Amino acid sequence: MEQVERLLKRTLPFQVVSPETLDGIAEISRHEVFKAGEVIYGAGQPAEEVYVLVSGRVAHRIDPDIKARVHEKELQVGDVFGWAAILEGEKVRLADVACIEAAEVLKIDGARLLELLRKDVNFGEAALKSFSQLISQQYYLPPSVSERVPTTLSKVGDTRTPASNEAEPQTASAWTLTMYRAGEWLRSPDPYLMMVGFALMLGFWYLTVEVLKLPRFEDLPGLTTVVKEWFAEDPVYGMSIYTAEYYQHIWVSIRRVAIAFLLATALGVPLGLFLGWSRSFREYVFPVFELLRPIPILAWVPLAIIMFSGSETPVIFLTFLASFFATALNTMLGVESIDESYTRAACCLGANRWQVFKEVIVPGSMPYVFTGLQISVGVAWFSLVAGEMVSGQYGLGYVINTSYTMVRYPTIIIGMVTLGIVGYTTSAMVRVAGNYMMQWRLREMALGGR
Amino acid sequence: MNMKKIRRSLFSRTTLRAIVSITVFLILWEAGSRSKEWAGFTMPWIGLVPPPTSVLSVWWDLLGDTGYWQSWYLSLMRVLSGFVAAMVIGIPLGLLMAVSRTFNSITFPSFEILRPIPPLAWVPVAIIFWPTEELSIAFVTFLGAFFTVVINVLGGARSIDMRFYQSAQAMGSSQWDIFRRIVLPATVPSIVVGSSVGMGITWNVVVAAEMISGGGGGGGSGGGLGFFIWNSYVGGSYEQIVIGMISIGIAGYACSELLRGIGGFFTPWLRTR
Numbered sequence: 049m050e051q052v053e054r055l056l057k058r059t060l061p062f063q064v065v066s067p068e069t070l071d072g073i074a075e076i077s078r079h080e081v082f083k084a085g086e087v088i089y090g091a092g093q094p095a096e097e098v099y100v101l102v103s104g105r106v107a108h109r110i111d112p113d114i115k116a117r118v119h120e121k122e123l124q125v126g127d128v129f130g131w132a133a134i135l136e137g138e139k140v141r142l143a144d145v146a147c148i149e150a151a152e153v154l155k156i157d158g159a160r161l162l163e164l165l166r167k168d169v170n171f172g173e174a175a176l177k178s179f180s181q182l183i184s185q186q187y188y189l190p191p192s193v194s195e196r197v198p199t200t201l202s203k204v205g206d207t208r209t210p211a212s213n214e215a216e217p218q219t220a221s222a223w224t225l226t227m228y229r230a231g232e233w234l235r236s237p238d239p240y241l242m243m244v245g246f247a248l249m250l251g252f253w254y255l256t257v258e259v260l261k262l263p264r265f266e267d268l269p270g271l272t273t274v275v276k277e278w279f280a281e282d283p284v285y286g287m288s289i290y291t292a293e294y295y296q297h298i299w300v301s302i303r304r305v306a307i308a309f310l311l312a313t314a315l316g317v318p319l320g321l322f323l324g325w326s327r328s329f330r331e332y333v334f335p336v337f338e339l340l341r342p343i344p345i346l347a348w349v350p351l352a353i354i355m356f357s358g359s360e361t362p363v364i365f366l367t368f369l370a371s372f373f374a375t376a377l378n379t380m381l382g383v384e385s386i387d388e389s390y391t392r393a394a395c396c397l398g399a400n401r402w403q404v405f406k407e408v409i410v411p412g413s414m415p416y417v418f419t420g421l422q423i424s425v426g427v428a429w430f431s432l433v434a435g436e437m438v439s440g441q442y443g444l445g446y447v448i449n450t451s452y453t454m455v456r457y458p459t460i461i462i463g464m465v466t467l468g469i470v471g472y473t474t475s476a477m478v479r480v481a482g483n484y485m486m487q488w489r490l491r492e493m494a495l496g497g498r
Numbered sequence: 499m500n501m502k503k504i505r506r507s508l509f510s511r512t513t514l515r516a517i518v519s520i521t522v523f524l525i526l527w528e529a530g531s532r533s534k535e536w537a538g539f540t541m542p543w544i545g546l547v548p549p550p551t552s553v554l555s556v557w558w559d560l561l562g563d564t565g566y567w568q569s570w571y572l573s574l575m576r577v578l579s580g581f582v583a584a585m586v587i588g589i590p591l592g593l594l595m596a597v598s599r600t601f602n603s604i605t606f607p608s609f610e611i612l613r614p615i616p617p618l619a620w621v622p623v624a625i626i627f628w629p630t631e632e633l634s635i636a637f638v639t640f641l642g643a644f645f646t647v648v649i650n651v652l653g654g655a656r657s658i659d660m661r662f663y664q665s666a667q668a669m670g671s672s673q674w675d676i677f678r679r680i681v682l683p684a685t686v687p688s689i690v691v692g693s694s695v696g697m698g699i700t701w702n703v704v705v706a707a708e709m710i711s712g713g714g715g716g717g718g719s720g721g722g723l724g725f726f727i728w729n730s731y732v733g734g735s736y737e738q739i740v741i742g743m744i745s746i747g748i749a750g751y752a753c754s755e756l757l758r759g760i761g762g763f764f765t766p767w768l769r770t771r
Contacts, residue, residue, distance in 0.1 A: 241603035249608045267626050328515070335516035336523045342754075343747035344702040347724070349709065350731035350739050355543045433616040434706040445619065449710070452622030460622050468615040475614070 052077060052154065058126045059100055060186075061178045069168040069175075073161060077154040088130075088145040088153070095132035095139045097155045101125055104151030110143045110187065117188035122148070127186075131179055133158025135196040142193070162198065269457040277458040278465075285456035287447070297463075298470060300442040304360075305428050305474065308367035312424060316375030317417060323376065324383020325409050337376070345370040345431045349438050363435035363443070370431040371424040378420025382413030418482030425478050429471040444470070524550050548737045553744075556737040566726070569742075573708070573722040574749065576632075577700050580639025584696060588644045589689060592651025596685070597677060609648065617642040617703050621710050635707045642703035643696030650692025654685040687768060690761030694754050701750040723749070 052074045056062040062073060077100070082088055088099065091111040106123040110116045123129060123145075132142050139158070165172035180197040183189050233239060250271055256262050258270035280288045287294050323330045323337075345366060352362035390412060394404045436445025444467045451459035507513065528551060529536065530544035540546070560566045595602040617638055624634035658680060666676050708724025721729070723746050730738035762769055 237600070238603045241600060242607040245604040245606075245608045246611075248604070264627055264629065268623065331512050331515040332519045335519045339520060339523070342751040343743050344698075344705050344750060346702050346706040346709070347727055347743045347746045349706075350727055351547065351736075351743065353731070354546050354736060354739075429614075430616045430618070430702075433618045434702075434710075437618060437621070437710050438706070448619050448622055452625070457626065464615050464619045464623070467619050468611065471616070472614040 055100065055102060055126070055154070059128050060182050061128055061175045064174045064178060065165070065171045066168050069164050069171065072164045072167075073156060076160050076164070077156045080153050080155050082147045082151045082153065084147055084150050086147050088147065088151075089141050090144050091141050093141045095130065095135075095141045096158055097130060098128065098133050098158055098161060099130040099145075100154040100156070101127050101129070102152040102154055105148040106145060106151050106153075107148050108143055108145050108187075110189070114142055114193070115190050121187065128179075128182060131183060131197075134162050134179065134198070135193070136198050137196055142189075269461050274458045274461045278462050285451070285459045287451075287456075287459050287462060294462075294466075297442055297444050297447050298466060301432060301436070301444045301467075302470065302474075304364050304367055304436075304443065305425070305432055308364050308432070309371050309425060309428050312368050312371030312375050312428075313421060316372045316420075316424070317379050320376040320379025320417075320420075321383060321405075321409060321413065323380040324413065325405060330380075337373075341373055341377075345373075345427070346434045349435065352435075353439055359439055359441055362439055363432065366435040367428045367432045370427040374424040374427050375417075375420045378423065379413055379417050382416025382420070383409055385416060386412035414486055418478070418486065421478050421482065422475055425475045426471070429467070429474070433467065548740055553737045553740045556735075557741050560738070560741060569721065569723045569726040570745065570749065573704055573724065573746070576635050576639055576704050576708075576722065577697075577753065579636045580704070581643050581693075581697060581700050583636070583640045584643035584647050584700075585693060587640075588647035588692075589651055592648040593655070593677075593681065593685065595648070595652055596655030596681060606652075609645075613645045613649070617645075617699070618706050618710070621707055625711060631711055635704065635711060638707045639700050639703050642699040643693075646696040646699060647689070647692045650688045650695070651685050654688025654692075655681055657688075658684045687761075687765050690757070690765060694757045694761065697753050697757055698750065701746060701753070705746055 053070055056070055056073055056077075062070065065073070079102075082104075088106065089095075101123050103125055106127075106129075108121045108123050108129055110119045110121075112119065129143075129145060130141070133139055165175050168175070176197055180194040183194040183197065184191065254271040256265040257268050258272060277283050277285060278288055281290045283291065319333075323334060348366055348369060349362070352365045356362045356365055386408065390408050391404055394408050399407065432443070433445035433448070436443040437449040444463050448460050448463040448467075451457070451463060527544065527547070528549045530541045531547055531549035533539060533541040533545050591605075595605060620638050620641055621634070624637045625631065628634040628637055662680050662684075663676060666680055671679070704722065705724035705727070708722040709728045723742055727739050727742035727746075730736070730742060
C-alpha cells in the first residue's frame, strides 16, 4: 500500500493531492501485469480506468483521427495514461496502448477517482488541472480534449462544463489584483512610515515657521496660513479653490504644455526615428542638433521673445524646444538599441526598407520613445514655469512670480503645490498610456522575473 | 599610430558631413537673418535673429571685456556651489535610502511629493528665505541637481541583482562589507550619470534664476551669464543675446565633459577600448 502511495506521489496529477485523497486512490487502485506485446487497450473501446505505469515499457499511439502534434510516444515509469476515463462526454479510448516489454500497471477506476478528487476541497481542483496540463503538454493534444477534464466546481453528473471555467481561477481580474496589492501594502509598514515622513515634513514646516518663529523661517508663509488660504471661500490674497482665477491659471498652463508636448511628439518622434534609421541622415542632421542642444532651454527666453510676437507663442516655443530635444534624442537612442539581428532577420525574410522600418524599427524603439516622452513632459513643465515667470500672462509660473512681487506669499506656495500636483498627474498619464501601449513589454519583464 | 587614427577620424566621411551640415546651417541662418537686406522681405522668425557674422564681430570686441568674463566666472561659481552641495547632500541621502528600508519608507514619499515641483518655482521662496540673492540662486541651483542625483543613486542601488546580496550574506559579509563592496561600486555609474544630468539642469536653473532675480549683487553686466543675456535683451543688443547663449552652451558642455572625464576615472570598468 505504502509503495503504491509512494508511486502515486511521483506522478504528475497526484503529487498535489492531500494525504487522505492519496490513501483513497491507493485503496481503489489495482495491480495488473501485462506481457510483452500484449495490448492494454485499443482506440474506440469504452474507457473506465486510468492507468499508471509502474515498470516496463509501453507504446502509446494516439488515434490518427485525433489532431495531436505528436502521435507516438513511449511511456516512462510513473506516466499516467488512460485518462480518457475521467474526461467529460463520451468515455472512449483515444489511443492504442501496447507493451513493448512486460509491464506492470496500476488501474484506477475513473468514476471513483473523480469522486475522490471532488471531495478533496483543497487540492482536487489542482489535480484535475494538472490532468488537463498533462493532456496538452505531454500528449500534445489540442484544448478540445484537455478541456474535457472536469473541474470540481461542476456538479457531479454534469456532462459538460463551459470552457471558460478552466481559465477562470488563473487570470484574476485587474480589480482583484489591485485590491490584493492594496491589502498587502496596508499590511506592510510602508504606509505608516510614509505618514511619519509626511508628519515630519509638515511638522517641521509648521514648527519652524509658525510656532518657534525661527529667524528667516518666520518670513515664509506658514502651513496653516497656506491651507486656510487655499481652502478659503473668501481668500485674503485673492486665490483659492473657490475662485475661477485659480482654474484659469491651471487651464492656461496645461494648455500650453499640451500644445508644446503634442507638437514636440509629432515632430520629435519621426525625427528621432529617421536619425536612428538612416546613417547618412544622422550624419548630416545630428551635428546641428548637437550644436544647439547644450544651450540651456532657458537661455532661449529672450531670443524666443524677439522671434515670436505676443506673449503666448514664446512660452509655447520654449516648452516645445525642451520637449523636442528630449523626445528626439530618446527616440534615436531607442532605434540604436534595437538588436542588429532583428533588422538582419527581417531583411533575410525579404522585407524591404520600408517594411523593416514599420515592423522592426518603430515597435523596437517604443520603450525608449515612452521613456523619452516621460522625460519630455517633465522638462516641458520645467521650462514652462521659467517661460511664464519671465514673460507671459496667466499660468502657474506667472502666479508664483507675481505673487512674489505683490507680496502675496501664501499664494506662492499654493502655486507651487498646484504645479507639483498637475505636473505629477500629467507624467503619470503619460506613464500609464505607455504601459498600456506596451503591455507586451511588461509581460516580457514579468516573465523575466523583473 | 595615434596620429594616424586622429587623421583618419578627422578626414572621415562623418566629419566631412558634419562640417557640411554645420556650414549649411550657418549659411541658412545668415541668409535668413539678412533676408531683409538681400531679398527685401523679412523671413518669419529667423529674420529677427542677428546673423552669425555680426555675432562673431561683436564677440571679437567682447573678448577683451572684463565684464563678460566676470559673468562667466559668476555663473560658474554658482553652478559649482549648488552642484557640489547637491552632490555632498544628495549622494549620502540616496545611499541611505537605498540601504535602509525604513528610512526609505519614511523619506521617499515626501521626496516624491516635492520632486515634481520645478526648481524654478522655488525662486521666490528662496529669495524670501535666504538673506542674500547669491545664496538663493545657489539654493535653487542646488535643488535642480539634488533631486536628479538622489533619484539616480537610488535607481542604481535598486537595480542591483538580489543574488549579489544573497551570496554576500551567505558568505558571511557584514552590513558594512555589503555596502562597501556591493552597493557603493554598483551605484558609482549611476552617480556619474546622475551628476552629469544634474549638471545640465544646474546650468538651466542658474540661467533662469539669474534672469528672474536680476543677477545678484554684482549689478551692471557683472551678474552672471543669464543676467548678461537678459541685460542684452533689455538693452536691445541682440548679438549679445546669441553670444550669451553660445557661451552658456560652451560652459555647460565643458562642465559635462569634465564630469564625464572624472566619472570615467571612477568607473574604469566601464571604459570602452
